[in-house]
Amino acid sequence: GESVGLHLPTLSVQEGDNSIINCAYSNSASDYFIWYKQESGKGPQFIIDIRSNMDKRQGQRVTVLLNKTVKHLSLQIAATQPGDSAVYFCAESDMRFGAGTRLTVKP
Amino acid sequence: DTGVSQNPRHKITKRGQNVTFRCDPISEHNRLYWYRQTLGQGPEFLTYFQNEAQLEKSRLLSDRFSAERPKGSFSTLEIQRTEQGDSAMYLCASSPVGTNTGELFFGEGSRLTVL
Numbered sequence: 001g002e003s004v005g006l007h008l009p010t011l012s013v014q015e016g017d018n019s020i021i022n023c024a025y026s027n028s029a030s031d032y033f034i035w036y037k038q039e040s041g042k043g044p045q046f047i048i049d050i051r052s053n054m055d056k057r058q059g060q061r062v063t064v065l066l067n068k069t070v071k072h073l074s075l076q077i078a079a080t081q082p083g084d085s086a087v088y089f090c091a092e093s094d095m096r097f098g099a100g101t102r103l104t105v106k107p
Numbered sequence: 108d109t110g111v112s113q114n115p116r117h118k119i120t121k122r123g124q125n126v127t128f129r130c131d132p133i134s135e136h137n138r139l140y141w142y143r144q145t146l147g148q149g150p151e152f153l154t155y156f157q158n159e160a161q162l163e164k165s166r167l168l169s170d171r172f173s174a175e176r177p178k179g180s181f182s183t184l185e186i187q188r189t190e191q192g193d194s195a196m197y198l199c200a201s202s203p204v205g206t207n208t209g210e211l212f213f214g215e216g217s218r219l220t221v222l
Binding site: 008031032034036039041042043045046049052082089091093094095096097099 | 111117140142147148149150151152155198200209210211212213214215
């Protein structure tokens with residue numbers, strides 16, 4: 001993903017709404033892509049991954065979409081909850097991370 | 108707790124001093140990674156080990172930085188002659204070989220402040 005300097009992209013949603021977090025990746029040879037969630041003061045935590053031969057994968061309340069044509073990855077969170085507030089990072093199979101998006105959920 | 112453990116959690120040092128961080132990975136995880144994270148940024152890859160072999164080092168890892176994993180278990184990251192620009196969170200992660208997901212298990216990090 002591209003660096004955005006000191007300011008993370010931010011997304012603010014209302015509790016119960018769906019959230020969509022986007023990521024642009026650079027290496028078209030990556031075998032898989034991973035989404036991580038990082039809460040304040042903690043290390044990143046694995047959410048879901050997708051292999052490069054797939055275009056969609058679903059987990060519990062989360063869906064990841066992969067568009068290899070435009071090198072784009074998205075994470076959809078259904079019925080967003082206050083506990084989903086965190087910074088979300090995508091990573092490629094070479095274990096390089098994107099810049100992240102800060103998600104804030106308003107009650 | 109059998110997660111990744113990092114020590115110390117916080118370190119404040121004066122410029123020019125040396126610091127060392129330790130990471131104890133999850134037992135039987137062959138791969139161990141070090142990352143650096145500054146405020147508002149994603150984790151930046153520094154280096155990774157498979158067992159005791161250091162297989163990759165980032166260009167970010169200047170000659171003041173050295174990492175070891177002598178017995179293929181715990182790892183240390185040493186920063187010599189620290190500079191204010193070294194202030195960051197240093198994250199360690201581990202993963203087993205052969206996993207299909209590439210999931211990394213992160214520790215809580217070691218925060219370094221260089222005065």
